[in-house]
Amino acid sequence: MALISELHRLQEQHGYLRASDLRDLAGRLRVPLYKLQGLASFYPHFRSAPPPAMEISVCRDMSCYLNGSPVFTRALETEFAADCAAGRAEVRPVSCLGRCDNAPAACVNGRPLPPTAPADTQERARQVAAWARQPGGIPEEEAGGASRTWRMDPYGKPEERYGILRRLPPPLTRNEAQPLSAREADPILATLEEAGLCGMGGAGFPTATKWRLVREQAETPRYVVVNADESEPGSFKDRVILAELPHLVVEGAALAGRVVGAAKVIIYIRHEYEPERRLLAREIERARAAGVLPVPMEIFISPGGYILGEETALLEALEDRRGEPRNKPPFPVSHGYQGRPTVINNVETLAMVPGILTRGAGWWKEQGQGGCTGLKVIAISGEVERPGIHEISLGLPLKDLLAAAGGVSGGRALAAVAPGGASSSFLPAGAVDTPLDFKAMQDAGSMLGSGAVVVMAKGTDLLDVATNVVTFFRNESCGKCVPCRTGTEKAVRILSDLQGGNGSRARIDLLPLLGETLRLTSICGLGQVALDPILSLLEHFPDAVTSRLPGACDEN
Ligand code: SF4
Structure with missing residues (x-):
């Protein structure tokens, strides 16, 4: 973490990684220069040349592509033609920015376009140019702030938050991580097991089993890593959960930490989620100040790349190596961060934990429909009237979600759906009766994945x-x-x-x-x-x- 954090700091300071800074850093930290160069060249966030005054990143991936990102990119290139020629601007197509609900998505100097950006392509490009040229760039917006009611949030009032953590006995010592006693941990694990909570990031591994496996390891220290590196084109539900329910993510992660006796919780977040990172950092501070945070918790900013959502690639990045997935086994439950037992859970999985422990496994099971159990947060985007996220009962037919999102955009007919984002197989329009559920989607020949429905209209190539x-x-x-x-x-x-x-x-x-x-x-x-x-x-x-x-x- 130290090297990549240092590279972030240097880039923040100078706008890019200067060769002289890399040499100084290598000397100061006594690491070979080639290692730093290897990191800097692997991760897309790091620059080796000074950035222009106006850096426009435009998403080129699935949902934005379906919403005209190639045309938008050309419109931006026209708007900034003189600036680009003079070296003052750069229009750069990039991988998914996690803002598929505001497609075609773009950032100006790292700051995302607000939802108020005009929908019309030419006007949108003109507005981007106006924002880029004004002092301060795009006005800074506070993430979150939506006033929706979440079924997964068991806390009606802010002062009730962290109710499960508060009920647990405080750690024996602040300096040594101790797992909860069996008397405290067993009911937690039994409830999660009975509820059948599984990983919501796409892998679907049973959460209680993972926590138990780490808890049973003899090796210490143990760790908890929160995977907030959502990068699948079409997926942005973790971004919204981080913005609107950070207290549930912090509590879920802290509970995992207490059950396994973690020395530290690390929240690994993509660098494009800066507004959400700030909210999360504030929530961690709030919990710490209120005395309800029993485990050290820190945020690590990803240096970029879709593959880092893969849990072992993420660990490689945390350990200051190039983010290439490891051969498995061994798995992170025994050989995770620094080779130690590690729980790695997705943001949504952890955010579901306080609700289940507060209301019980029976409540969770009842949240599903049509024989399915539990809740799921689903992002819907692409050629749909109102892209956004929905907290659904697992088992809800796909057509009901589509209707809740206003149907196919422009009143067109449906051609196909990718129910689990870019990596899922396309299903034809006839599959709209399929329940949104892991098994049902698999039986239909695709997958629910992390819950990222991408809609394609008839007439689309x-x-x-x-x-x-x-x-x-x-x-x-x-x-x-x-x-x-x-x-x-x-x-x-x-x-x-x-x-x-x-x-x-x-x-x-x-x-x-x-x-x-x-x-x-x-x-x-x-x-x-x-x-x-x-x-x-x-x-x-x-x-x-x-x-x-x-x-x-x-x-x-
Ligand atoms: S399959 Fe192999 S090469 Fe491809 S992303 Fe995974 S680890 Fe890298």
Whole structure:
């Protein structure tokens, strides 16, 4: 953590990492210079050259792509043409910014466009230019502030917060992490187990089992890491939870810490979530000042990259290495942060814990519908009238969520849905009766993942969307596994040629084989699912692909 935090500090100070600063840092911390250069070149957040006065980052990924980000990018390039030529501005397409509810999303000097930005592309670009040129840039907005009622929040009034933590006996000593006694911990674990709470970040591992496994390890110190590195195109529910329910995240993480006897809780947050980081830091301070925070808790700012959402890549970053996933086993429950037993939980998973422990497993189970149990926070974006997040009963039919979001944008018909964000297989419109539930979505041939429904309207070129998604995975592959590194590039070339009218049936037929190769040989989920969207397109919408072959009649 020390090296990456230092790199953040230096970049903050000078706008980029100067070669002289890297040399000084290497000498001061007695680390080889190549190690610092290796970190600086791996992580997309670090710059090796001075930034221009106006740095415009535009999201190019799935939900923003569906909402015209290529046209928006061109409009921005026109607006800033003279500034770019003079070196005063840079318009840079970037990976998903986690603001798919305000698509096409963009940042000016790291500050996100507010929801009040005009929807019309040209006006939006003009407004960005006006904000970028005014002193202070985009007016700073406070994240959160929405007045929605959350079923998962058991606390009616602010003074009631941290009720579960307050009921536990204080730690014996502030200097030594002690797990709760079996008398205190067992009911907590039993309740979470009975509720069936599973990881909400996409992996779905039972939370109580994970906590128990770490608690049972003989090795110390133990750690809790909160994964707030949500980077899946289409996913932004953790951002909203961090902004509106930070007290539940802090309490859930502290409870995990007490159960396993953690020496420290580290909240790993993506650097693009700066407004949410500030709110979280304030909440941690509030809890500390109120004397209800029994475990040291700190925030680590990610240096960027989708792959860091993978838990072992995240650990590598925390340990000042390039964020490449580890071979597993061993798993983090026994060999996590610094090789010690570590609980890694997603933001939403931890935020659900206080509600379950306050109201009981029975209450949690009743929150589901149609035979499913529990609540889920789902983000819906893409070509939908009102993108946003919804706290739903698991089991709610997909069509009901779509209706709650105002339906397909512009009153169009539905073509396809990616229910779990960019990495999930596309489902055809006929799947709208499918319940939003992990098992049901799997049975339907896709996955709920972290809960990121991306809607595609009839008339949208689905091959272009699938190519956009595969390109995202090509860009974000860490490069550790050769099949993932070269296979995603190969797939992008096949699809780009097809888009350009130079495809062939023989090369399309290679895609399932390539997908299977990646599935069998990639060590992490990115490579394993990278081609799923295009393979699902071949399965459900073969015409969207074959109609682009030279000589084919374009029926799309
Ligand atoms: S599958 Fe891809 S992203 Fe995952 S470790 Fe291998 S190269 Fe990196």
